[in-house]
Amino acid sequence: MTDPADMKSLDENLADAAARTILRAQQDSVLKSVFDGAQLKQIDKWITTTDPTLGRTEAIRRLVEIGLSRPFEQPRAISSNAGGAACANEFAERKVDRPKRR
Numbered sequence: 001m002t003d004p005a006d007m008k009s010l011d012e013n014l015a016d017a018a019a020r021t022i023l024r025a026q027q028d029s030v031l032k033s034v035f036d037g038a039q040l041k042q043i044d045k046w047i048t049t050t051d052p053t054l055g056r057t058e059a060i061r062r063l064v065e066i067g068l069s070r071p072f073e074q075p076r077a078i079s080s081n082a083g084g085a086a087c088a089n090e091f092a093e094r095k096v097d098r099p100k101r102r
Contacts, residue, residue, distance in 0.1 A: 027057055 047059045
């Protein structure tokens with residue numbers, strides 16, 4: 001026969017598991033509104049290779065910490081092609097100023 005004390009702990013374990021499942025579903029819905037499916041797969045892959053006991057939110061915290069701990073590199077400015085722009089303007093002016101053929 002089952003001891004009533006054991007039944008209580010079983011009920012508590014089931015309640016805890018259900019609460020964790022609900023919380024995970026809520027967190028996942030929030031994460032899905034921020035990250036796309038491919039990004040979530042990358043996060044899940046990182047979790048499996050780093051620490052499978054991590055949840056997604058803790059993994060994201062750690063990934064942010066890793067990213068922020070690296071030195072910041074200023075993005076390179078996109079160089080403008082002044083020659084190309086001048087050529088495009090000249091071409092456009094010729095097209096606009098050209099008399100129409102009859």
